[in-house]
Amino acid sequence: xxxxxxxxxxxxxxxxxxxxxxxxxxxxxxxxxxxxxxxxxxxxxxxxxxxxxxxxxxxxxxxxxxxxxxxxxxxxxxxxxxxxxxxxxxxxxxxxxxxxxxxxxxxxxxxxxxxxxxxxxxxxxxxxxxxxxxxxxxxxxxxxxxxxxxxxxxxxxxxxxxxxxxxxxxxxxxxxxxxxxxxxxxxxxxxxxxxxxxxxxxxxxxxxxxxxxxxxxxxxxxxxxxxxxxxxxxxxxxxxxxxxxxxxxxxxxxxxxxxxxxxxxxxxxxxxxxxxxxxxxxxxxxxxxxxxxxxxxxxxxxxxxxxxxxxxxxxxxxxxxxxxxxxxxxxxxxxxxxxxxxxxxxxxxxxxxxxxxxxxxxxxxxxxxxxxxxxxxxxxxxxxxxxxxxxxxxxxxxxxxxxxxxxxxxxxxxxxxxxxxxxxxxxxxxxxxxxxxxxxxxxxxxxxxxxxxxxxxxxxxxxxxxxxxxxxxxxxxxxxxxxxxxxxxxxxxxxxxxxxxxxxxxxxxxxxxxxxxxxxxxxxxxxxxxxxxxxxxxxxxxxxxxxxxxxxxxxxxxxxxxxxxxxxxxxxxxxxxxxxxxxxxxxxxxxxxxxxxxxxxxxxxxxxxxxxxxxxxxxxxxxxxxxxxxxxxxxxxxxxxxxxxxxxxxxx
Amino acid sequence: xxxxxxxxxxxxxxxxxxxxxxxxxxxxxxxxxxxxxxxxxxxxxxxxxxxxxxxxxxxxxxxxxxxxxxxxxxxxxxxxxxxxxxxxxxxxxxxxxxxxxxxxxxxxxxxxxxxxxxxxxxxxxxxxxxxxxx
Numbered sequence: 001x002x003x004x005x006x007x008x009x010x011x012x013x014x015x016x017x018x019x020x021x022x023x024x025x026x027x028x029x030x031x032x033x034x035x036x037x038x039x040x041x042x043x044x045x046x047x048x049x050x051x052x053x054x055x056x057x058x059x060x061x062x063x064x065x066x067x068x069x070x071x072x073x074x075x076x077x078x079x080x081x082x083x084x085x086x087x088x089x090x091x092x093x094x095x096x097x098x099x100x101x102x103x104x105x106x107x108x109x110x111x112x113x114x115x116x117x118x119x120x121x122x123x124x125x126x127x128x129x130x131x132x133x134x135x136x137x138x139x140x141x142x143x144x145x146x147x148x149x150x151x152x153x154x155x156x157x158x159x160x161x162x163x164x165x166x167x168x169x170x171x172x173x174x175x176x177x178x179x180x181x182x183x184x185x186x187x188x189x190x191x192x193x194x195x196x197x198x199x200x201x202x203x204x205x206x207x208x209x210x211x212x213x214x215x216x217x218x219x220x221x222x223x224x225x226x227x228x229x230x231x232x233x234x235x236x237x238x239x240x241x242x243x244x245x246x247x248x249x250x251x252x253x254x255x256x257x258x259x260x261x262x263x264x265x266x267x268x269x270x271x272x273x274x275x276x277x278x279x280x281x282x283x284x285x286x287x288x289x290x291x292x293x294x295x296x297x298x299x300x301x302x303x304x305x306x307x308x309x310x311x312x313x314x315x316x317x318x319x320x321x322x323x324x325x326x327x328x329x330x331x332x333x334x335x336x337x338x339x340x341x342x343x344x345x346x347x348x349x350x351x352x353x354x355x356x357x358x359x360x361x362x363x364x365x366x367x368x369x370x371x372x373x374x375x376x377x378x379x380x381x382x383x384x385x386x387x388x389x390x391x392x393x394x395x396x397x398x399x400x401x402x403x404x405x406x407x408x409x410x411x412x413x414x415x416x417x418x419x420x421x422x423x424x425x426x427x428x429x430x431x432x433x434x435x436x437x438x439x440x441x442x443x444x445x446x447x448x449x450x451x452x453x454x455x456x457x458x459x460x461x462x463x464x465x466x467x468x469x470x471x472x473x474x475x476x477x478x479x480x481x482x483x484x485x486x487x488x489x490x491x492x493x494x495x496x497x498x499x500x501x502x503x504x505x506x507x508x509x510x511x512x513x514x515x516x517x518x519x520x521x522x523x524x525x526x527x528x529x530x531x532x533x534x535x536x537x538x539x540x541x542x543x544x545x546x547x548x549x550x551x552x553x554x555x556x557x558x559x560x561x562x563x564x565x566x567x568x569x570x571x572x573x574x575x576x577x578x579x580x581x582x583x584x585x586x587x588x589x590x591x592x593x594x595x596x597x598x599x600x601x602x603x604x605x606x607x608x609x610x611x612x613x614x615x616x617x618x619x620x621x622x623x624x625x626x627x628x629x630x631x632x633x634x635x636x637x638x639x640x641x642x643x644x645x646x647x648x649x650x651x652x
Numbered sequence: 653x654x655x656x657x658x659x660x661x662x663x664x665x666x667x668x669x670x671x672x673x674x675x676x677x678x679x680x681x682x683x684x685x686x687x688x689x690x691x692x693x694x695x696x697x698x699x700x701x702x703x704x705x706x707x708x709x710x711x712x713x714x715x716x717x718x719x720x721x722x723x724x725x726x727x728x729x730x731x732x733x734x735x736x737x738x739x740x741x742x743x744x745x746x747x748x749x750x751x752x753x754x755x756x757x758x759x760x761x762x763x764x765x766x767x768x769x770x771x772x773x774x775x776x777x778x779x780x781x782x783x784x785x786x
Contacts, residue, residue, distance in 0.1 A: 239712040246707035360777055364770045371766050384759045389752025391699045396767050510683050599681040
């Protein structure tokens with residue numbers, strides 16, 4: 001009965017989305033007439049009720065997982081009554097159907113939120129936006145209800161569930177996919193605003209200001225999602241890598257790149273009424289990339305093009321949605337592009353000029369990642385298998401990334417519209433000098449590759465440059481959005497420093513050790529004290545007990561494990577991480593060799609943690625900017641309310 | 653002639669070693685003593701795909717096949733082979749798919765042509781923007 005309640009709520013929500021689409025579209029088309037006015041009244045409530053129904057449906061699914069209702073097929077195939085409670089609940093969105101329901105729920109909730117509070121744009125634009133939102137939503141409802149029903153029953157119910165992939169039984173991973181989904185959904189809201197603005201010819205600075213918090217929010221979630229995903233891969237896979245240019249990673253990186261570009265161009269549009277068509281185009285691209293990402297991850301095409309061909313239902317569905325949305329948006333863009341005037345002009349030596357370079361570089365990187373990700377799939381379809389990996393992405397991406405960083409160091413110092421180089425000569429000279437100094441210093445002291453070398457020098461230069469916009473300004477009066485920019489740019493430098501440092505200076509030791517042996521790696525000494533079997537709720541493991549000290553300092557303990565889960569059977573590596581301010585020691589235990597020695601893997605990774613600190617700083621910068629923007633908006637609303645009140649009092 | 657014999661033996665050894673029941677090859681989980689050679693081997697291993705994993709290099713995987721390939725790479729580096737020779741040998745055996753570092757060939761030229769086009773496109777857009785601004 002409970003499962004059916006969830007399903008009914010979902011159908012009702014889908015029906016309301018249909019109503020929202022029709023009413024919104026008709027009302028936006030023939031605005032002014034009496035019927036249109038009547039229809040317009042339906043749109044916002046439809047969005048709000050739809051949001052509530054979806055939330056109810058999703059809570060139902062969580063309940064079913066919490067009580068392990070095995071008569072529901074999804075619970076039976078992906079959960080198990082022995083699992084810890086937190087993973088039972090997280091299991092609700094740990095597989096395809098549940099994660100799509102989560103997606104739809106977040107999307108409906110966002111739609112409900114804009115219907116409830118957003119009143120800055122002309123009402124016709126809002127109606128068109130909500131209609132577009134419902135249009136996108138309907139596709140996902142159809143997908144969910146026709147090909148991925150999460151509430152499907154199983155008769156007879158099995159005695160026990162089939163369990164969940166133990167690799168996924170990890171608290172980080174339980175929250176990783178939802179984080180990315182929040183990002184994807186935020187981009188879909190931005191997309192709806194773009195379609196609404198195009199349909200009603202309202203590509204204005206006000207439109208950019210309304211859309212910006214959603215892009216910012218999406219971007220924050222994507223940043224956190226990518227950072228967390230990278231850290232997860234780092235400690236879970238057991239070999240110390242933190243980025244593999246894996247298609248799944250690229251699927252999350254591509255929307256991030258597009259969102260980053262969109263964020264910056266929307267700022268230009270909001271502040272200066274320039275880059276109108278470009279911003280609209282990026283809005284379409286950003287959402288397209290999140291759809292491409294979903295398609296890549298959800299269709300099974302990544303395991304093999306042929307696996308996709310065997311069971312193409314889901315993949316085809318997403319592909320059809322993708323074509324429909326993106327194709328439709330591009331046609332709309334082509335039809336309306338000529339009515340979107342170019343906007344204000346500006347000189348290259350200006351904030352806008354720097355942001356254009358940023359946008360073009362980000363788009364180029366996006367193009368390369370897209371190419372490198374899709375190309376092997378394309379050739380595989382013709383039975384030619386090629387691999388595209390780090391040796392391709394790193395140098396080709398760097399061609400655009402490194403110059404972009406140089407512009408990032410200078411751009412925030414420039415004024416809008418027109419500026420002169422003479423005015424910013426001094427700070428630029430300082431940054432340039434720092435760059436050269438670090439370059440020479442590293443070159444003299446160490447023999448490292450060209451990319452890490454440039455990365456190190458640029459990261460230090462950008463770190464200093466990121467604080468320069470604050471010079472000569474009162475810190476207390478500095479807007480929160482500027483703080484956000486400074487911190488996010490600083491985060492880029494920090495992350496880059498971590499990547500370059502780890503790539504250049506990491507030390508690796510792979511040994512077979514007896515109990516009592518001492519292993520050295522970098523400045524660390526590690527002693528293997530014992531190896532013992534241990535067990536947990538659904539696994540057994542071999543655990544190494546080790547004592548380690550850095551540079552002869554105090555001893556610290558590490559207990560890496562090699563775990564075996566039994567339902568379903570799978571081996572994982574639980575590594576031990578010893579963190580210092582200047583890096584992390586990474587210890588993993590492998591199998592026992594024939595002669596009774598244990599395989600140990602140790603890495604000393606200088607400043608590797610900076611990668612994720614940097615990611616978090618970038619996200620923090622985004623949060624500050626978002627708070628700043630929303631607070632400004634709220635203040636404006638309060639002020640506008642007061643003025644309206646006073647006028648009303650004067651009139652009476 | 654001896655080199656050839658070693659190669660033949662290795663070729664026979666690979667499928668044998670791929671069986672899980674056999675002890676893992678010694679260099680699968682052990683480094684070469686010479687740090688310079690080990691660095692060479694590591695760099696190469698990071699650019700070879702583990703065929704039985706999903707999107708991992710042989711330097712990042714616990715899979716038995718990755719272990720055997722690490723052993724192969726280290727043994728060959730120790731025998732004095734150059735990394736690119738080893739890559740060529742592996743590509744010859746397993747196809748282009750095994751190498752993460754695509755070479756310009758009849759099947760992969762777009763991977764290199766398109767970035768050049770993007771670069772030209774970037775130059776064109778920027779020039780247009782900058783010209784128009786003056």
